[in-house]
Amino acid sequence: MVLKPRVDSGARRVDAVRDSRETAFYDPICPSIRYELRKIPRIDLREYDRKVQEVVSEWLATQKKLTDAHVHVQLPEDHAPLSEDRMLNTFAASQAQDFTLQELGMLYKRLFPDQVVDAIVFPFPFKETYVSRANEYILTAKHPFILIDLKHPEETCELLHNPKVLGLKVYSDLVDKPFKEIQISDMVPECVMETLNKTRKALMLHVPGSTNVGDPRNMAWLESACDTYPNVKILLAHMGRCATKEDAKIFEQLRKFKNVYVDTSYCTSPEVFQSAFESLGAEKMMLAFDFPYGASRAKEVVLDKPINLPRYGPTINPIISVEHYSYELPELRQYYLRERPQITYNAYEVLLAIISASNEVGGISDAEKGKLCSGTAEHAFPSIRKMD
Numbered sequence: 001m002v003l004k005p006r007v008d009s010g011a012r013r014v015d016a017v018r019d020s021r022e023t024a025f026y027d028p029i030c031p032s033i034r035y036e037l038r039k040i041p042r043i044d045l046r047e048y049d050r051k052v053q054e055v056v057s058e059w060l061a062t063q064k065k066l067t068d069a070h071v072h073v074q075l076p077e078d079h080a081p082l083s084e085d086r087m088l089n090t091f092a093a094s095q096a097q098d099f100t101l102q103e104l105g106m107l108y109k110r111l112f113p114d115q116v117v118d119a120i121v122f123p124f125p126f127k128e129t130y131v132s133r134a135n136e137y138i139l140t141a142k143h144p145f146i147l148i149d150l151k152h153p154e155e156t157c158e159l160l161h162n163p164k165v166l167g168l169k170v171y172s173d174l175v176d177k178p179f180k181e182i183q184i185s186d187m188v189p190e191c192v193m194e195t196l197n198k199t200r201k202a203l204m205l206h207v208p209g210s211t212n213v214g215d216p217r218n219m220a221w222l223e224s225a226c227d228t229y230p231n232v233k234i235l236l237a238h239m240g241r242c243a244t245k246e247d248a249k250i251f252e253q254l255r256k257f258k259n260v261y262v263d264t265s266y267c268t269s270p271e272v273f274q275s276a277f278e279s280l281g282a283e284k285m286m287l288a289f290d291f292p293y294g295a296s297r298a299k300e301v302v303l304d305k306p307i308n309l310p311r312y313g314p315t316i317n318p319i320i321s322v323e324h325y326s327y328e329l330p331e332l333r334q335y336y337l338r339e340r341p342q343i344t345y346n347a348y349e350v351l352l353a354i355i356s357a358s359n360e361v362g363g364i365s366d367a368e369k370g371k372l373c374s375g376t377a378e379h380a381f382p383s384i385r386k387m388d
């Protein structure tokens with residue numbers, strides 16, 4: 001499929017989003033995700049979702065336990081309100097800004113009724129988050145990662161000594177620099193890496209800007225970090241943001257890093273999972289859904305030619321989503337509307353892509369499935385097993 005790029009002026013985009021958001025809110029087929037998020041405990045599975053749920057349940061039938069390695073939880077009162085401009089210019093913020101542990105529990109019961117689901121959780125990494133309050137709440141969870149406080153890294157370092165903390169979440173939105181200039185080293189200063197190494201904790205890393213882990217700057221950081229801080233486990237969010245078969249060639253180079261893992265959240269490309277099974281193996285892959293974002297009807301599509309997304313620039317793998325966002329082009333919205341009868345919750349889309357990849361490699365064994373679903377996370381974080 002080829003889409004013609006079209007860049008609107010910012011003001012026109014704002015109007016378009018406002019109008020279409022209202023329409024989407026009342027659309028009986030695809031209510032907006034913000035509407036749905038309030039309803040998450042009572043998620044309504046459509047006929048297509050139920051069919052997908054059957055496929056997913058059958059594939060997971062041998063797995064009693066799942067460990068979801070990437071979840072955001074936060075109380076609504078633990079962040080300042082996000083301005084309309086911010087909501088329109090950040091894909092994640094346009095969809096959800098808070099989500100409680102209780103809501104998460106109800107969501108798992110609805111989407112994975114046959115499994116016990118454990119979760120590695122961290123706050124929402126927005127500038128507006130009140131970091132110390134959000135971290136206080138996260139510490140009430142079983143398996144918490146704290147959020148970095150870039151203004152007070154010494155407080156972050158102190159908190160990393162808490163034995164309950166498994167790791168640290170960092171993110172580009174917390175860095176006070178233009179989006180395209182942000183590097184990993186801006187997201188996590190050396191003094192924090194030193195403490196992570198000393199305390200043997202993990203780093204949840206969403207590589208910055210529109211890059212994936214294969215970008216030479218990201219690989220150079222990774223090489224150096226693995227060398228200098230050998231006790232730090234590095235979890236690359238969203239399969240290192242690899243979206244195509246071409247991107248996924250980098251997995252060959254990642255296998256040499258003993259402590260580098262990928263989380264499956266938000267990746268909906270069977271080819272990427274196939275490469276990961278072949279190059280990294282399930283012992284380096286952690287099942288993850290990025291809730292509450294994994295509860296939106298959304299998936300990445302791979303186009304024949306890149307399109308020029310406002311803010312991101314040329315992109316071959318845009319997200320099509322029930323929610324509108326500022327750098328969505330009208331062409332993408334139309335593509336979404338056409339595809340929506342076959343678009344289910346993103347968490348299920350992730351699993352469908354994994355199942356398809358597994359079939360492509362001739363089916364993965366129950367032991368491999370067990371590693372992907374929970375074993376890899378339990379191996380990296382023994383406390384997850386102990387607390388069962």
Ligand SMILES: [Zn+2]
Nearest residue numbers: 070072237290
């Ligand atoms: Zn996330």
